[in-house]
Amino acid sequence: MKADPKVQRRLLDLAAIDTALAQLAHRRRSLPERAELEALARELSALEDERVRAQVAVDDLDRDIARLEKDVDQVRARKNKDEARLAAGTGPARELEALQHELVSLNRRQSDLEDAELELMEQRETAQSVLDGVEQRIAAAREKRAAVEQRRDDSLAEIARDEEFKRGARGPLAADLPDDLVTLYDRIRTDSGLGAALLTGGRCGGCRLELYGADLARIRKADPDDVVRCEECRRIMVRTNESGL
Numbered sequence: 001m002k003a004d005p006k007v008q009r010r011l012l013d014l015a016a017i018d019t020a021l022a023q024l025a026h027r028r029r030s031l032p033e034r035a036e037l038e039a040l041a042r043e044l045s046a047l048e049d050e051r052v053r054a055q056v057a058v059d060d061l062d063r064d065i066a067r068l069e070k071d072v073d074q075v076r077a078r079k080n081k082d083e084a085r086l087a088a089g090t091g092p093a094r095e096l097e098a099l100q101h102e103l104v105s106l107n108r109r110q111s112d113l114e115d116a117e118l119e120l121m122e123q124r125e126t127a128q129s130v131l132d133g134v135e136q137r138i139a140a141a142r143e144k145r146a147a148v149e150q151r152r153d154d155s156l157a158e159i160a161r162d163e164e165f166k167r168g169a170r171g172p173l174a175a176d177l178p179d180d181l182v183t184l185y186d187r188i189r190t191d192s193g194l195g196a197a198l199l200t201g202g203r204c205g206g207c208r209l210e211l212y213g214a215d216l217a218r219i220r221k222a223d224p225d226d227v228v229r230c231e232e233c234r235r236i237m238v239r240t241n242e243s244g245l
């Protein structure tokens, strides 16, 4: 293939743009925010499980406390009834005496129930503070996630802007070059990530291999408008005054 040396040199501009585009694509794929967000998602999922367990503990205690309160209410009602009967003072003395005994026992029962309730309320307070703590950690993790998402979106927008800019420059540059040369360049680029490189100091800019002997002689003998390729990496080697020929 033949191409004017000036045209060949413009392949290096195209390669610089394509390298920048490849770097932008790599940056998009490997944004640190992706890993951060995955870690945060795992953390939030674990915290959510913890929150459910903490809520169950609070709910269980609420149910136990409600049951105790109902028991206390029953004891109080029974006491009120007994006290009313005692106050009325009617009935046989033995019955009144039995009522007094029952009141003593009811008072003891009420006191036991209230102690138990107090104990449960203390446990509930602890369980509630565990739940509050988990909810605070969830809120903090969500806040952090929102900040990381924002950072990721900012980076993605910046990458998209840079890509648009590079593509805007690439279009007219590629359109200006001969079709067959661009087709060859693009085919090599698709295969190896880089279509053309400067031959500099007798070394291929693509694979860094130094040319000598027959290879170097072949390049030296080539016409300036011959499109020469590296024997090693098959890339187009663009020759300039720095090529060491």
Ligand SMILES: [Zn+2]
Binding pocket: 204, 205, 206, 207, 208, 209, 230, 231, 232, 233, 234, 235
């Ligand atoms: Zn090479």
